[in-house]
Amino acid sequence: MDALLSLIHGFGILADPMNILYMFVGIFLGVLIGVLPGLGGANGVAILLPLTFSMSPVSGIIMLSSIYWGALFGGAITSILFNIPGEPWSVATTFDGYPMAQQGRAGEALATAFTGSFLGAFVATLLLTFLAPLIARFALQFGPAEFFAVYLLTFCSFVGMGKESPLKVIAAMMLGFALAAVGIDTVTGQLRMTFGSTELLRGFDFLVAVIGLFGVGEILLTMEEGLAFKGKTAKINSRVVLQVWKELPKYWATAIRSSIVGCWMGITPGGATPASFMSYGLAKRFSRTGSKFGTGEAEGVLAPETAAHAAGTSALLPMLTLGIPGSPTAAVLLGGLLIWGLQPGPLLFVEQKDFVWGLIASIYLSNVAGLIVVLTTVPFFAAILRVPFSIIAPIILVICAVGAYTVHNALLDIAVMLVFGVIGYLFKKLDYPLAPLVLALVLGDMAESAFRQAMLLSQGSVSIFWANPLVGSIVTLALTMLFWPLISAGLARLRPRAPAPLSP
Template sequence: MEELNALMGGFGHVFSMHNLGLMFVGILLGIVVGVLPGLGGPNGVAILLPLTFSMNPTSAIILLSCIYWGALFGGAITSILFNIPGEAWSVATTFDGYPMAQQGKAGEALTTAFTGSCFGALFGVVIITFLAPIVAKFALRFGPPEFFAVYFLTFCSFIGMGKEPKAKIIISMCIGFMLAAVGMDTVSGELRMTFDIPELLRGFDFLVAVIGLFGISEILLTMEEGLAFKGKKATIDLKVVFKTWASLPRYWLTLIRSSVIGAWLGITPGGAVAASFMGYGMAKKMARQPDSFGKGNVEGVLAPETSAHAAGTSALLPMLALGIPGSATAAVLLGGLMIWGLQPGPMLFVEQKDFVWSLIASMYLGNIVGLLVVLSTVPLFAAILRIPFSIIAPAIMVICAIGAFTVHGASFDIWLMAIFGVVGYIFKKLQYPLAPMVLALVLGDRAEDAFRQTMVGSKGDLSVFWSNGLVGTVMTLAVIALVWPLVSGLISRMRSPTPA
């Protein structure tokens, strides 16, 4: 009850024309940030952070957090319409979102993505509101063994639940691990596989690779198929939105499961990227028709978007309660709080109670406002599909190049983007899955660091991964997910009648 009273007080501070106006501005800016490949929520918030120095902390954090919500929403737009992930966590959305757009269901895909995003984000805010003390203690228990266990579970789930040939999944994932190892070794400080190229000192940036692997390769494939977008005649109106809303309750289990996965990985933190892949993998595993995934399944859009937004929102909990940022954007917001003279941590809820609950109230309103804004502009986004490919392809190429250049401000990244585009094209022609490579590229270095730190601390004793109930449970689940295809195949053979 105390939390509810404090939340009502927060709504009282937020409900002003000034703050509501900042919400709309932040959401619109965030959508632009999310749509542009390579810019991303953390960069957008960081770039606009100096604009808030003259504001009071409450208004400033409302503007910046709404930019974050808008970026979360906007990342799905280019993923669904052009197969170009606007954000790192939108990669899994392309698997079924883009096929739906090609089938003339762009409106249904976008509405599903936005609604799932809002549900997942609100789920995360509810956790922040009511479970902050418990979750904060849980997050403190995570060390290198627990972090590696989470990453290992993600990798094993992708291998065990993938429908592609296991050899191709493993090969693709190993290439991703190799790419993730390029650059400076964060444990020893030594350089690895840089070949005396200064630009490779920082390694391969995930967003540069993704823009090339998914965006450029798709343009090359589309050119080969005849310079035309499939589904370009898609039309959307409010009937599509309401019809999609009416069908979503049947996926209530997917919504709840994906929200729980996202909130867990956001708090621990496993990250929105891992959450989106795991949400997608679990939805595919639990589906009645798993073979329909990758061909335009609604759950394939709903699950990753819900998980990613639940993770992105929940990542703010350890930042507020412990001063430990759970994501890159949370780290930027943490810096903003410190600039404004606020120290995140347990005492923030006591010394700056009005500020904290105003921020939490703005999370509720910001996501609802964001849903309304993106849904009202769905026809505009869907109309992009009507533009002739000969016009839109050069524009996409320019946007991709700008996005790649924006990541580090280096022209070398544009060349890397082009190389990854050719690699993605070859992979698609040879029917090798790109998702395992991308997943390994994103999480490979983090998993390596966590594993090596664990080995240093345990002096090479692998039993540390079963040293307590938390890490042991996660590792056991990972092993089960990895060998599950073999176990299920063996069970099927045992159950099948033997020929006489």
């Protein structure tokens, strides 16, 4: 009941006409970012974050989160019409979406994708509304040791539960920790890795690094690949939408299953991309028409889009309640909150109730507004895709440079952005994951601070991390996840092997 009353209060905050305007502007920009390959939710939020510095935190986060929802919607447009995933999580959408477009069913595919996205996000928002206050209330019992244990759990889950090579994840994370340590030690006041440079006293700004890693890095990679847009045009009318909505109820089991998978992968550090592939695989396994997947099945579009939106929205749950981002975009949003002087975590629900519930209320309206925007603007965005990438790429690079410069009004930040762009490009070429680097860059300082405070309290004894059942269970789970690849390999060896068939 308290959650409902707080949500009603949040809608009251959202009633400000300027907040509504920011929401629609954010959705439109987000769809545009989702449509343009080389950008994405994390990139768009990072590049446009400086635009929100003059806004109130509530208005700023509404606009940034709306950009994120718009990007989630927009990624499906290029996947279906042009077989070019606008977002990593839209790759699975191409498997059936593009064949549907080739068969002249582009409108049906897009309407299915957008409706699935709306359903997934709505389920995740309900989860966020009713579960976030409970988690925040529970997390108020946390001290430095418990917070470090949660940070450790996040880092270890990326290593042990991710699809990438654990060694590559650790290498990327170590680089992120090293970059986060540059500057002044907040505990002792010592200079760390500044090499006599006064410019490095403030360290590497998170925002400049993210703009370079995601925005510039992706553009360099896309330019190398010589991207060209080729695809189908599409129009969506009310008849197509109503027909799709009439057919979708028969896929209710797929929608529910995909929403659950998406919410789980969003709360844990899985993210929208593995959620979309997992949901597509489950839908193909359990569907009556699973053998036809890949030839233009609407269910094959519904499953990944529903899961991706559920994961993208539910990633905000650990970010708001524990200060732990569940996705790269949530990590960028976390950086925005820190810039505004807000500390994500359980106290946020006590000290900044207007901010939290205004954000949650905006998610409900953003999804409705996003559905309306994408259903009415598909022809416009399809036309943009016919602009040569040689024209779009320089525009994106200029936007990145302006965004980096406005952080501190320093030309050095543009050079730092370009260096991080090259790092992002090399990471992509060498198949190293960027998400662990971003996570370590954002949480490195906070994890170090929590660890050192815990060590001061225990006079240097690591036994504080097993001092009570709560922190002990979290640390044990973290270590289990860290060594899970070795544990699973050992269990596989212990299993009895099936006897080889006898030769005739």
